[in-house]
Amino acid sequence: MTRGGTKNLGTLALRVAPAAFIAILFIWPVAALIRRAISVGSGDGLTALAERTHAWQLLGFTLFQAALSALLALVVAIPMVWLLARVRIPGSLLLMVIITVPFVLPTVVVGIAFRALLGGPLGFLGLDSGLWPILLAHAFLNVAVVARVVGAAWRSLDPRMVEAARTLGAGRWRAFAGIVAPRLAPAVAAAAALVFLFCSTSFGVIVILGNGEIRTLETEIYTQAIGYFRIPEAVLLSMLQIIVVVAALLVTRLFDDPAPQTTGRAADSRFSPHGRQWIPVGAAVTWTVLVLVGPIAVLAVRSVRPAVGGAWTLDGYRSLTESVNGVTPLATLRYSLTTAVLAMVIALVVGLLAAVAMHRSRGVSGTVGNVVATIPLGISAVTLGFGYLIVLAALPSEVSASPLVIPCVQALIAIPVVVRIAIPALQSVPERLRQAAATLGATPTRVFWTVDAPIIGRSLAAAGGFAFVMALGEFGATSFLARADTTTLPVLIGSALNRPGAENLATAMAASMVLVVVTTIAVALVEVFRPRTGAPL
Numbered sequence: 001m002t003r004g005g006t007k008n009l010g011t012l013a014l015r016v017a018p019a020a021f022i023a024i025l026f027i028w029p030v031a032a033l034i035r036r037a038i039s040v041g042s043g044d045g046l047t048a049l050a051e052r053t054h055a056w057q058l059l060g061f062t063l064f065q066a067a068l069s070a071l072l073a074l075v076v077a078i079p080m081v082w083l084l085a086r087v088r089i090p091g092s093l094l095l096m097v098i099i100t101v102p103f104v105l106p107t108v109v110v111g112i113a114f115r116a117l118l119g120g121p122l123g124f125l126g127l128d129s130g131l132w133p134i135l136l137a138h139a140f141l142n143v144a145v146v147a148r149v150v151g152a153a154w155r156s157l158d159p160r161m162v163e164a165a166r167t168l169g170a171g172r173w174r175a176f177a178g179i180v181a182p183r184l185a186p187a188v189a190a191a192a193a194l195v196f197l198f199c200s201t202s203f204g205v206i207v208i209l210g211n212g213e214i215r216t217l218e219t220e221i222y223t224q225a226i227g228y229f230r231i232p233e234a235v236l237l238s239m240l241q242i243i244v245v246v247a248a249l250l251v252t253r254l255f256d257d258p259a260p261q262t263t264g265r266a267a268d269s270r271f272s273p274h275g276r277q278w279i280p281v282g283a284a285v286t287w288t289v290l291v292l293v294g295p296i297a298v299l300a301v302r303s304v305r306p307a308v309g310g311a312w313t314l315d316g317y318r319s320l321t322e323s324v325n326g327v328t329p330l331a332t333l334r335y336s337l338t339t340a341v342l343a344m345v346i347a348l349v350v351g352l353l354a355a356v357a358m359h360r361s362r363g364v365s366g367t368v369g370n371v372v373a374t375i376p377l378g379i380s381a382v383t384l385g386f387g388y389l390i391v392l393a394a395l396p397s398e399v400s401a402s403p404l405v406i407p408c409v410q411a412l413i414a415i416p417v418v419v420r421i422a423i424p425a426l427q428s429v430p431e432r433l434r435q436a437a438a439t440l441g442a443t444p445t446r447v448f449w450t451v452d453a454p455i456i457g458r459s460l461a462a463a464g465g466f467a468f469v470m471a472l473g474e475f476g477a478t479s480f481l482a483r484a485d486t487t488t489l490p491v492l493i494g495s496a497l498n499r500p501g502a503e504n505l506a507t508a509m510a511a512s513m514v515l516v517v518v519t520t521i522a523v524a525l526v527e528v529f530r531p532r533t534g535a536p537l
Helices: 003-038 045-053 055-086 092-104 107-118 131-155 159-167 172-200 204-209 217-227 231-254 275-292 294-304 315-321 329-360 364-378 381-393 405-427 431-439 444-473 476-481 489-497 502-529
Strands: none
Touching (some): 003 231, 045 055, 045 231, 055 131, 055 231, 092 275, 092 502, 107 131, 107 204, 107 502, 131 172, 131 204, 131 275, 204 489, 217 231, 217 381, 217 476, 275 294, 294 315, 294 502, 315 502, 329 444, 329 502, 381 476, 405 444, 405 476, 431 444, 444 502, 489 502
């Protein structure tokens, strides 16, 4: 076979492998849901199902709370965006860890943290459950999206444009309003669209903080499918959720790659504060710590003092070695870490193959591949989990009970992040190095391992870290698939919260702190290995 034929086969394999994985793990369960929706046998019709489930009211409230959450996240993130884009201070690595950790924390952990915060130090506000706690938790979870996307766009601006405006007599605020703000608008819109997407599919936060009073499409799908086993109703709601997700993704794509384009490499316009400049910098740092560290600090205190004003105790941590439904939380942690590592490896392999294929593709095929690879990041985890239930029920038990099911599901959700990190890294490799290696007789595979791999190694390490923490904290789809011997720690925390008693609450809080520590360590390693340039997320 000629070299050209071998290259074509290699390119085809690069495209087929990730496409097959996404088709089996994503398109198949979603198609199963759609097929079930078309063939629902209740005889009531879609209109009757919609009325019985209050589908339109659920849809309206889902969109309403997601929009409010996105707006609140934008407001909360303003000081953090300014810090990342304009200020050079010692401890910037720690600042990035503080901003990033909430985004990758399991949603059940965030829910518990805000229950502890609003039921403890902020109990006087009377906001321990309902809409406001959900909005606050969503803002806490998603400020990293705003800070990274908008901050990266701001830093990429050529400072000479602002300097020219100032030279012509424009004041600081006028220069910002006339030069900076219009160029940041696409980035702000992109960040808002992403936050809206994530909040419209939120599950763990609403389950824990909604106190059974707040219902969205996501929580009602779970209630109808698992609580009441009303399959037609759950399928109808899942279809509505898919429409919401696709629409949000299309809006997000309108603002894709929002960073302003500059000629050449823009100079670093950040300043090192001195004198009175430390006042706004100190205020922004204080705001960041209060907003992002405060809830976790309260959770840490409550894990050793479960009752407000009660005794200090380590019973919650001792209970991690005691059996819950036949398995100890520590054993569950070991299983969670194992599946997260497997999911990370799968996500890295599949995501890197997809990224290489898209990098080598041109035109429509590359754009379509990018869209398809991104969809699992925004799809409803509960909808996906429900689709898996339908698919696995029709498969032999050897397949449905395979230990690879949960890691593959977790990997599917992490693959888009790997792709978004790997593609800019591949684009940063000088093409002349690849051409020189090919001229010397290297095959495409050898070119990748000898030229690309050493250059993108740090980016892949960061991608692996993000994939690990996302898999570790996955809750929605896993809650559908978990059995007694395949329970992950987030699912166990959710189960403990559903049982009454101070002991169960203490166990949930202690297990949550374990996840916080593991996640923080992983994010710190990601920030250490992450290249200083590249994708904002």
